[in-house]
Amino acid sequence: MKNLFFAMLLGTMLCGSSPAFSATLNTARMKALGLAGKTFTKKSNGVWSVEGGITVYSTETFAPKVLGFGGPVPLFIAVSAKGKILSIAAAPNNESYFDMIEEANFLHSWDNKTLRQAAQHKPDAVSGATYTSNAITENVTITAKKLTGKAK
Numbered sequence: 609m610k611n612l613f614f615a616m617l618l619g620t621m622l623c624g625s626s627p628a629f630s631a632t633l634n635t636a637r638m639k640a641l642g643l644a645g646k647t648f649t650k651k652s653n654g655v656w657s658v659e660g661g662i663t664v665y666s667t668e669t670f671a672p673k674v675l676g677f678g679g680p681v682p683l684f685i686a687v688s689a690k691g692k693i694l695s696i697a698a699a700p701n702n703e704s705y706f707d708m709i710e711e712a713n714f715l716h717s718w719d720n721k722t723l724r725q726a727a728q729h730k731p732d733a734v735s736g737a738t739y740t741s742n743a744i745t746e747n748v749t750i751t752a753k754k755l756t757g758k759a760k
Contacts, residue, residue, distance in 0.1 A: 640697035641686045661689030671750035676743035678702035683747050693718045693726055705737035727752035
C-alpha cells in the first residue's frame with residue numbers, strides 16, 4: 609500500500625496536477641538520484657526544484673516521442689546548481705532489459721557532465737540492450753539540447 613501511495617504521488621508530480629505542488633519522496637527512483645527525503649517543488653511541467661539548489665527534469669516533458677524496445681523510456685535528470693548532472697534515474701517504463709542497463713552503470717555515463725556536454729555525449733550502447741541504450745541516450749541528448757537552447 610505504501611508503494612502504491614508513492615507511485616500515485618510520483619504520477620501526480622509527472623502529470624502536473626498543481627503548480628504549487630511540493631512533496632518529500634522516498635521512492636527508489638529518488639534514492640537512485642540521491643534525493644530521497646528531500647522536498648520537491650514543481651516549477652513547471654516536468655521541472656522540479658529540490659532543496660540545495662538541485663533541479664530535476666523529466667525527459668517525458670522534453671522528449672516525449674523517444675521509444676526504446678518496450679515503449680517510452682522516461683528519465684529523471686538531477687542537475688546541480690552549478691549546472692552539472694548529478695545523476696539520472698529511470699521513471700516507470702516497460703523495458704525488459706533495464707536490469708542490463710543498470711548492471712552496466714549506463715545511466716552514470718552522464719554523471720558530472722554539464723548539460724552542454726551531455727547533449728554531445730554518446731556512450732557505447734549496452735550489448736543486448738541496444739534499443740534501450742539508444743533511447744536513453746536520445747532522451748538525454750534531446751532534453752539537454754532543449755535546456756541549453758541548442759535544440760533544432
